[in-house]
Amino acid sequence: QKEVEQNSGPLSVPEGAIASLNCTYSDRGSQSFFWYRQYSGKSPELIMSIYSNGDKEDGRFTAQLNKASQYVSLLIRDSQPSDSATYLCAVCTNAGKSTFGDGTTLTVKP
Amino acid sequence: GAVVSQHPSWVICKSGTSVKIECRSLDFQATTMFWYRQFPKQSLMLMATSNEGSKATYEQGVEKDKFLINHASLTLSTLTVTSAHPEDSSFYICSVRRESSYEQYFGPGTRLTVT
Numbered sequence: 001q002k003e004v005e006q007n008s009g010p011l012s013v014p015e016g017a018i019a020s021l022n023c024t025y026s027d028r029g030s031q032s033f034f035w036y037r038q039y040s041g042k043s044p045e046l047i048m049s050i051y052s053n054g055d056k057e058d059g060r061f062t063a064q065l066n067k068a069s070q071y072v073s074l075l076i077r078d079s080q081p082s083d084s085a086t087y088l089c090a091v092c093t094n095a096g097k098s099t100f101g102d103g104t105t106l107t108v109k110p
Numbered sequence: 111g112a113v114v115s116q117h118p119s120w121v122i123c124k125s126g127t128s129v130k131i132e133c134r135s136l137d138f139q140a141t142t143m144f145w146y147r148q149f150p151k152q153s154l155m156l157m158a159t160s161n162e163g164s165k166a167t168y169e170q171g172v173e174k175d176k177f178l179i180n181h182a183s184l185t186l187s188t189l190t191v192t193s194a195h196p197e198d199s200s201f202y203i204c205s206v207r208r209e210s211s212y213e214q215y216f217g218p219g220t221r222l223t224v225t
Contacts, residue, residue: 032212043203043216044154046111088154092212096142102153 001026006089006101015110019076023089023101026070032092033065035074037085038103044088048074079108112137114206116217123194123224130190131220133204139184140206144214145177148201160187194224 005024013019036044050056050063062075076083086103113136123129143160158179159167166179178190191198203219
């Protein structure tokens, strides 16, 4: 079992729809959770951090964390073609060990 | 956020030569930097964790004598690919971590092609 699991996709949604990206992790000691966006040929960029159970909203992005279920998700509202990218989930334990998932490729079709 | 620079952004070298890649943290002093490698259409692969003032910690399967890492200051880490071979051709990306939040900020990457 991988430490951080994501559906590889590709996930395809029409423009304007909600894209839902999911991630599960195995280490119950994980305390910090991140979503990164990586455009093809570019390096990843941080888009969301979440540390507590519940929802965290930033513009069109909402991160959701459920530590009991070891589940973190990213919702993208009003998806735009420019959101087409690979989304990486990352978790970090209190000891500072970071693990990335393999990423989910999202395509937003005009 | 944070600004991380990498130099060079791309490099072509002949097989058997060495290449040095620089990673600079421009916004804050980073005690921990990471080096990743990514092959086309594959996931990020952590190569090593670079700790300022001490030896880097390499991931299993990464040859420490081939990939030399020097974290000389709180703002600079270098990766030297020694005796490069065509199979070392890849996208090398560094990141810096803000210790207060564990957020990682990535450099723009260095595309290495070994001919």
